[in-house]
Amino acid sequence: MFSKILIANRGEIACRVIRTAQKMGISCVAVYSDVDQDAVHVEMAEEAIALGGKTPRESYLDISKIMKAIKDSGAEAVHPGYGFLSENPEFASSLQKAGIALIGPSLKAIEAMGDKLRARKIAEEAQVNIIPGTPDSITQLNDAKGWAEKIGYPLMVKASAGGGGKGMRIVRDLHTLEESIKSAQNEARSSFGDERVFIEKYIENPRHIEIQVLGDKHGNIIHLGERECSLQRRHQKVIEEAPSSFITPEIREAMGAQAVALAARVGYDSAGTVEFVMGRDRKFYFLEMNTRLQVEHPVTEAITGYDLVEEMIRIAAGEKLRISQKDVTFKGHSFESRIYAEDPTREFLPSSGRLVYYRLPPTDENLRIDTGVKEGDEISNFYDPMIAKVITHGNSREEARFKMMQALDASYIRGISTNTAFLSRLLNQPQVIAGDLSTHLIEELFPQGDTGEVTHDKTLFLSVAAVVHWIVEGEAKSTLSHPEQYVIQFQGTFHPVKLIPQLDYIMITGDEWTVSLKTNWEPSRFLMTAEYNGCSICVQVERNDPSEIKLIWYGQRAILKVFSPEVAELLKRMPPKIKPDFSRLVMSPMPGLVVDLHVHVGQAIKMGQPVAVIEAMKMENIIRAEREGVIEEVFVQKGQSVNVDQQLARIG
Incomplete structure (x- = not known):
């Protein structure tokens, strides 16, 4: 060793x-x-x-x-x-x-599987199901057009090297083919130093299923079952789980056998992952093989009990595999959520800055958190935006899902924008609860990102806001012994609320509703743990000014303002503020580097036309015009660093 x-x-x-x-x-x-x-x-x-x-x-x-x-x-x-x-x-x-x-694996295996085009050919030789596509990389646009016509749209342009969703673009028609190839090549060159791309048929509404394999230097190869990785956005996984609720034992056996056959073909001798794409008909096709440890490996560890890093180290030291296929059993269910430094309200664009607060829930035997940052660290634009992984385990899928939502609600991160609330919201969607997943589900549910708007149980937000305000006021008045009446401004309307203290809880009444809330929350705390109508809840609490309260629960974000009835009556008579019009300005939605400019002064431009390309956290983001007009002024140049909301151009 x-x-x-x-x-x-x-x-x-x-x-x-x-x-x-x-x-x-x-x-x-x-x-x-x-x-x-x-x-x-x-x-x-x-x-x-x-x-x-x-x-x-x-x-x-x-x-x-x-x-x-x-x-x-x-x-x-x-x-x-x-x-x-x-x-x-x-x-x-x-x-x-x-x-x-x-x-890790041998050089031979890395070379064979690291190039996706070569991997396809080897997979075909190993009798693994493959997707129709180009046999070689695309070098000429005319060749790409010819193959596109032959294969048929929609297509996927993919980088030959690398992975992790980098250098991948979906193409639905001829008009976007050239732009997609160029963008994929640029991203692949930046991420992997290899700009080669190829084209393959795109499977609509697919599931992304992968098989974990382990092989040693003595010819022993096994698989550790599958992971469901269908919850993705921009081709990057967001939430993974194991096992898949969609896979039958027969399909698991067939996929596992193909994964092992492919690994054996290249003499694989480490931990690796064979990825498949699967249609609703449960037919599966080889996607690629990742000759490394996957980000989502903890869910496999959770249900099998094996430490994959330890197995990798032992294999590299020449030890024989300690596990046989018959030893592999699965216990319960596991979810992993990736916490990214990104802003879901800005279509998931990267966010950078200092971690002013970084408070994650305490771990236990069924809650694991893998992270590499601490409070006070600077999250830069230079690296991948993932800052932590939350892994839960339960006896059932529902138990693991519910524990994950609780853990995410108890994760208090400030100073940068993160997707923790979005992850909780996603896990609470009916399709996710039912296991009806596809790699398109997130963009279907959240086409413009996630506003976090409260869509259910508005009474909870009204109740918590009223109690928070009451407790803060009670600290100042040193009494909580009598009923209090407030009017809460929420989602553009005013709601009268009455609080009545009971022996060990607070009764809250509103228009045609009454609830109870029991808590020991204090104004210095970020999280309110409470019993709401007898159910345990954890709500994130922020107070921006004496009347404004921001609450986050189950992925829903709400800003409420609490007033006395007299003040609320006056506010109702105030004229609404007119928002300024920024539609003529094209602004950067994130900090990053201008890697390309598509416009110049005097150029006519249409809505949706590219203005600039901003690179942030190893991803290229195309900034498009939101109106027609003529470019009056360009404020930046190629190679320049920009801040969030910095002006790029003005349209007349």
Whole structure:
């Protein structure tokens, strides 16, 4: 067994690998960029080596710097995590030449499966179901048009290298084909240093199902069942679960057999994932193989009881697989939610800044949190926006889902925008509760992002707001012994509410409703835990001014204002404020880098036409005009960094 390993990664996955390695008695070496010098993974490791630079290309993607760090530290093996160099054959080759073990598959397997075009051919040879597509990468637009006509729309343009949703575009007609190919190539070049793309048939309303495989250096290969990864947006997974509620035992056996056959074909010897796309008819097709540890591996660990990182380390050290196929059993159900630094109200655009508050719920045997940041850390534009993963386990799918919603509601993160409320809201959608999933479901349910508007149980928000205001006022008046009447402004209307204190709870009455609420909440707390009509709830509470209260519960966000009846009567007579018109201005919805400009002064422009491309957190975002007109002024230039809401152009 190794005595020292280097983790060639950052963030939560570096921390996760370090935890297992240290549990095994292995010393860990961390590497870090200038941005990450105070990061959690640096603090956790026994040693840490500076790579310098800020961007991935200047640090975690620089093979020469990583190799020097390995040599300087004396590490015997390297765990690459996911992303960055985890599936890079040049890096694997460099390790092989230096006599350093890769805690991952062989160079042969990485080369075979890392190129999606070659992987398709090998899968076909291994008698794995494949989707119709181009046999080689697309180099000429005319070739792309010819293949598109032959295969038929809709199509998927995909990067030949890499994964994680980068370099992928759905194309529904000829008019967007060229733009999609160019954008996918740019994103692939930026993320993987390889701009090759290919085209394949796009399966409408598909499910994304993947099989976890494990192989050793002695020819033993098994699978650990499937993960349901259909809840995605922009081709990136958001919530995963295991097992899939859609898969029958017979399909699981067939998919598992094909995954093992493909792994055997390339002599796979580590943890890996074979991804499939599945239609509503339950027919499945090979998508790709990821020759690394997946972000969502914890749900498999939760239902099988195996530590995949430990198995990877043991396999890399030459040990035989300790698990046979007959040993693999599944216990209960598990969900994983990815907490991203993004703003759901701005169509999920990236968010950066300082973590002013970072308070996550306490973990237990059925709640696990993997994270690589701490309160006070700066979330930069240079890296992936995922800051944490919340993993729950239950005896049933419903138990695991409900526990996840509770954990998300109890996650209080401020200073940046995150998707925690959205994740809770998503889990409460009827389709998700029923397990009726597809990779399109999020864009169907939230085509313009998530406003978080309260759609059910408005009484809860009125009740909590009234009680919060009452408790705060009670602190000042030192009495809560008599009824209080308030008028609450909520969703554009005024609601009279009366609070009547009882022995150990508060009775709240409104127009034709009465509820009870029991809590020990104090004004200094961010979370209100309470019994609402006998049911346990956890509501996030913020007070922006004496009358305004912001509440978040089950993914619903509400701002309420509480007034005395006299003040409310006066407010009803006030004229409404007229909102300023910003429709002539094209503004950046996120901080980032202008990588392309599509307009110039004097140019006529139509609604929906691209104005600029902003790169943030390794993703390209096309900013489009929201009205017709003529470009009167352009305020930025290519290569310039911009802030959120910074003006890019003005349309006359």
